Amino acid sequence: MKEEKINIAIVDDHTLFRNGLAALMNEFEELNVIFSAGNGKEMQDILAKSLLPDIILMDINMPEMDGYKATAWLKENYPKIKVLALSMFDDEKAVIGMIKSGACGYVLKESKPREVLEAIQTIFSKGLYINELVSGKLLHSMANQKDAPLLSSREVEFLKLCCSELTYKEIADSMFVSPRTVDNYRESLFQKLNLKSRTGLVLYSIKNQLIQLQ
Incomplete structure (x- = not known):
């Protein structure tokens, strides 16, 4: 018996890219x-009269209503619809913004089709795609809170501030410590x-409910 297909949709303002990605994914x-x-x-209008997708591949910068x-x-x-963000660049601020908006992961537009497929399947089965930002070990700790590492109160405070728009220097000022301490x-x-990046820290904070999303 064949496995049930994952229904996806693509939201991107570049027609050639959007159509090309759709053709690749349909393969x-x-x-x-x-x-x-x-x-x-346009996505809102279509959803009102369309079969609902399981996952939407979402561009970030678009006119009228962005990602x-x-x-x-x-x-x-x-x-119930999951979002996989499509990013032109490995822009930490943009990716963090999408994650805070509710995206379950992101892929670069230059990714190979097989990598995009992997991201879609991972979100469909596990609810989160964390690629190179976070290891499988962290995914395990997210799913098992009792296994989460012990963090100091200052580290938790720093984590929460990482989810803001503040630079590391501004975080240091807010915490009344030196940049070296941060x-x-x-x-x-x-x-x-x-972890390997600030984006990973934000993912951890969201999944462990250290911050509340709007």
């Missing part, structure tokens, strides 16, 4: 592309949590 027997849209507003607003709207109105907090958390 995988595991996937079924049910619609594509040029922005969040942040579209993802937040989906989280509010269609919480660097030490960051490196200690990278080691404890087996």
Whole structure:
């Protein structure tokens, strides 16, 4: 018996990219592309009269309604639909913004089709795609809170501030410590949590409910 296909949709304002990605994804027997849209507003109109997708591949920068607003709207109105953010660049601020809006992961637009398929399947089965930002060890600790590493109150405070728009220097000022001390907090958390980036820290904070999403 064949496994049920994963229904996906693509929201991106670049027509050639959107159509090309749809064609590539339709080549995988595991996937079924049910619609594509040029922005969040168009997505809203289509969802009102379309079969609902399991996962939407969402561009970030779009006219009328961008990826942040579209993802937040989906989280509010269609919480069962998962979002995989599409990023042109490895832009930490943009990726963090999408995750805070409700995205379950992200892939770069330059990724190979097989990598995109892997991300879709992972979100479908596990609810989160964490690629190189976070290791499987962290995914395990997210699923098993009792296994989470012990963090100091200052490290937790630093984690929460990492989820803001503040730079590391501004975080240091807010915590009334030196930039070097903030660097030490960051490196200690990278080691404890087996992370590699600020985006990973934000993912950890969200999944462990250290911050509340809007």
